[in-house]
Amino acid sequence: MFLMSRSGRRLKKSILTAGQLKKEIMDSHHRSRQYGIDQEKRRPEQKRLTSKELENRRSANKDLLEVGCEYIDEFYDLLSPDLFIIAIVDREGYILYLSGNPAIQAEFAAGNYAPGFRFLEKDVGTTATSLCLEKQIPVQLNDKDHYCVQAHGYTSSAAPIFGQGGRLQGALVVSGKDKLVHNHTLIMVTSAARSIERQIRLIRRNRELSLYSGFLGNVLESAETGLLILDNDMRIWMTNRKARHILKQNRLDGQPVTILKGFSIDPEAVYRQPEEWKEKESYVTHPGGVIHLVYSAQPVISDNGRRLGVVLVFEEFLHIKKITDKLSGNNAFFTFNHLVGRSPAFLKAVSLARRASGSDSTVLLMGETGTGKELFAQAIHNAGPRRKHPFIPVNCGAIPGELMESELFGYVDGAFSGALKGGRPGRFELADRGTLLLDEIGDMPHNMQVKLLRVLQTGEIQRIGSTRITGIDVRIIAATNVNLINAVDQNRFRKDLFYRLNILPITIPPLRERGEDDIRALTEYFLKKYNSPCFPSLETLDILTAYAWPGNVRELENTIQRAIHLCDKDTLEPGHLNLPDTPERTVINQTGTLHDMTRHMITSTLAQTEFNMVKTAGILGISRATLYRKIKAYNIRIRKTG
Secondary structure, eight states: OOOOTTTTTBBBOOOHHHHHHHHHHHHHHHHHHTTTOOOOSOOOOBOOOOOHHHHHHHHHHHHHHHHHHHHHHHHHHHHHHTTEEEEEETTTTTTEEEEEOHHHHHHHTTTOOOOBBBBHHHHHOOOOOHHHHTTTTOEEGGGSSSSGGGGGEEEEEEEEEOOOGGOOOEEEEEEGGGGOOOHHHEEEEEEHHHHHHHHHHHHHHHHHHHTTTTHHHHHHHHHSSEEEEEOOOOOOEEEHHHHHHHHTTOOOOOOOOGSSSTTOOOOOHHHHHHHSSSSSSEEEETTTTEEEEEEEEEEEEEEOOEOOOEEEEEHHHHHHHHHHHHHEEEEEEEOGGGGOOOOOHHEEEEEHHHHHOOOOOOOEEEOOOSOOOOHHHHHHHHSSTTTTTOOEEEEEETTTHHHHHHHEEOOOSSSTTTTTTTTTEEEHHHTTTTTTEEETGGOOHHHHHHHHHHHHHHHHOBBOOOOEEOOOOOOEEEEESSSSHHHHHTTTHHHHHHHHHEEEEEOOOGGGHHHHHHHHHHHHHHHHTTTTTEEOOOOHHHHHHHSOOTTHHHHHHHHHHHHHHHOSEEEEEEHOOOOSSSGSSSSOOOOEEEOHHHHHHHHHHHHHHTTHHHHHHHHSSOOHHHHHHHHHTTTOOOOOOO
């Protein structure tokens, strides 16, 4: 799995195939058992550094930490800080740095994943961190791939970081809940690790070659971010290739920085409080338009304390957003191939959705909870011209009313108490050129409906605390389980907003109206999805098709998933379903021949009474003898009780 360059130097291992990774995980589990690792819980006596030892180790890995933290801090605010943690680990497995929401960090700390702990196979068994360091390869582990049960339910992607001569220097690790797993996360983490390597190499070369004339200029030209070096008079002393490309200007050297309309640099403030000049936003104008930038300013001071100037490091906001979209999973996964069903009402909804995918018009998805509205929204996005751009879902019913405006439109630095330093873009900006799903739109507060209507009419947003109007290009898909017409009549939803959203309405039918064939097809689909070796008995299928499914497709999927865990043979029996004994087991709106309807009525009533013949006959209004004759005539299987 090693490649060789023409010079004979060993190159880094590439990402493994699924089969190769599975074998490495199995081998690692075997080694974990040989080490005697506790499979249930991490040991409290796990190897851990003292505070002093951790400080010394961080000093010994200064380059790795400084460069790695710069990359993390550069993009972390644009990720989903409530969902992920990012760690830097040294070559010996010690966690040197951890970034993330305190609540998420606390979850991982319960499993000893905290600064100072050592995470080698001999300490914790199979984890993404330990396997990455053991084999010096990028790996992604999910749920039960981890050896210790305490790590089940999580996903981790780790990539090695190599130093001079191909020597392992450490690893970059991104972790979160296993429902957030995306194949591209490992690719992005590996790409970030390679970028860190390149940056560390630049630092090392700078130290080694600083005596050579022109070295600084060569480094600047090769940097992958825009660089502006300003002297004490705030004149542009030097730019690099990337800066000239971003700013679309070739002759900047020697000009005052004020030539760049939109950059507002206060050198005294930069020298006095450099930490306040990190990750700031700016809109720079040029003859062709406006460039949205994210930049940081750093003072340059000589060894004797003399002020030499200021360095600006910047990148286009759109470029950063593309990276964070990939890392945070802002992409639609489901396509029309994932929409399973053959009933006329369902096929009609799918047909309308396919037509809508080729348009930029607003789509309104209507249906009960669990019918698959977000699946339809993702399928529409993935089949349309915006599929290569972000898909951003927003649950309007889950966000408190007082936070809704900042979530949708963003805010600037200092806009309100508790706002993140430097501000933050809203969902509309993050979805630019892509699709924004406004789920549960019927629960949006009335005052926000007015502001949303204005955005839909003008295509412009304004961050909280900002005077700047920003144009956005976003395709809107709204979804609701609320009858919006009734909500309009009750003055709970604006009539003008309803008409603005109701351009391409699509009604997704509840599962109870889709018929027996769709329930059977979905059951088969979910069994394959979860790689189940079990098959439902005829009696089980009868119960599944007789149940009314108030929770719709989501309830059916959860039921099948639960049944798979309870099934210890090769047949799913009715007892594995654990469906509630309610009148909802009676078929609603059942259609078909008289033969089909009679058979379903008998089957559902038998299931409701747990195959009590006396009760069943009484509910159906027939004698027990007649019931037995019909059971035989309709070839209905009887489950013995008692």
